[in-house]
Amino acid sequence: MKQLVKELTALHGPSGFEQPVVKFILEKLQNKVDDVRVDSHGNIIARKIGQTKGPKVVITAHMDEVGFIVRKIDENGLLRFEQLGGHDERVLPAQKVQVRTKTGYLTGVVGTISAHYRKFEQDSKVKKIRESYIDIGAESRQDAEALGVSLGDPVTWQPSFDFLGDERTGKVVGKGFDDRAGCAVILQTIEELKEFAGEVIAIFAVQEEIGLRGAKIAIESVEADLAVAVDTTAASDTPETVQDDIIQIGKGTGIKVMDFSLVAHPAVKERLINVAEENSIDFQYEIFPGIGTDGGAIHLANSGIPTGVLSIPSRYTHSATEVISLKDLEATKDVLKHFILSLKEEDQFTFI
Structure with a gap:
């Protein structure tokens, strides 16, 4: 199987x-x-x-x-989203996602600050879903739309499938x-x-x-x-x-x-x-x-x-x-x- x-x-x-x-x-x-x-x-x-x-x-x-849905395209090309199903907001940052548009699939990343900025932010802060964004490389709202993004487009994690460790463990991750x-x-x-x-x-x-x-x-x-x-x-x-x-x-x-x-x-x-x-x-x-x-x-x-x-x-x-x-x-x-x-x-x- x-x-x-x-x-x-x-x-x-x-x-x-x-x-x-x-x-x-x-x-x-x-x-x-x-x-x-x-x-x-x-x-x-x-x-x-x-x-x-x-x-x-x-x-x-x-x-x-579980996944997400695009609710807004910011003027700088970043995508705001809502959740479809239950998510733990602690595991969202820096994860790769896949946006499904009418013209194809786009790879994105749930944005977060670089580690170098961590000392300037509260350690206990966890970004809420409505504060989060997806970066698809677009430089403007028009650029994102040209890539095919529309409000309401569904989003999932980027597909992956691997053995955990290697095949000897009998476990898979994805x-x-x-x-x-x-x-x-x-x-x-x-x-x-x-x-x-x-x-x-x-x-x-x-x-x-x-x-x-x-x-x-x-x-x-x-x-x-x-x-x-x-x-x-x-x-x-x-x-x-x-x-x-x-x-x-x-x-x-x-x-x-x-x-x-x-x-x-x-x-x-x-x-x-x-x-x-x-x-x-x-x-x-x-x-x-x-x-x-x-x-x-x-x-x-x-x-x-x-x-x-x-x-x-x-x-x-x-x-x-x-x-x-x-x-x-x-x-x-x-x-x-x-x-x-x-x-x-x-x-x-x-x-x-």
């Missing part, structure tokens, strides 16, 4: 501007599913029908990544793993599914990072018996004082118990755990109130859908340099695939 993730994370697709990702995934789904459509908001809904009767299971990941890694898991699961019971409904959702919006829309058009969302989660295995070492990179997929958007349905959660144990797949329990996923939207729809979540541990999330383990990626795919293969016609995912 490494190459698939690399290709997905190279795409430019912040919340509300996922068109390149939609086109890519549609192409990958050709001849792999029985039906696929794109709704009016950009969600992809694909169906793969099994060989025997069984439950209808939704598997979902979101296509958008932008957009949240949640292109989840998209890769679902695409690979669909590729590997041959004989199974029931129906798999894959939803690749838009606008998750700004309020789970795409999933809320997409699920209303779908009848399902249960669902599993796939997303990344913040690892807690680095030495900062707020970290508790519960979710670790390289220790397997996270099987969610709860977050702020849902408490995982007990029957779905237990089946995911049983599948992982029976197939000797590494997993971790995830209890983290500081995060939400499209599972939070899915489980509230259509009078309630029993929902679980698989989480890919990630360091430095919502930054230009997210880190995941390829082992965890494979473990997530394996649990999801075996979960689907375990489903039988008589299965009932009841609360008691």
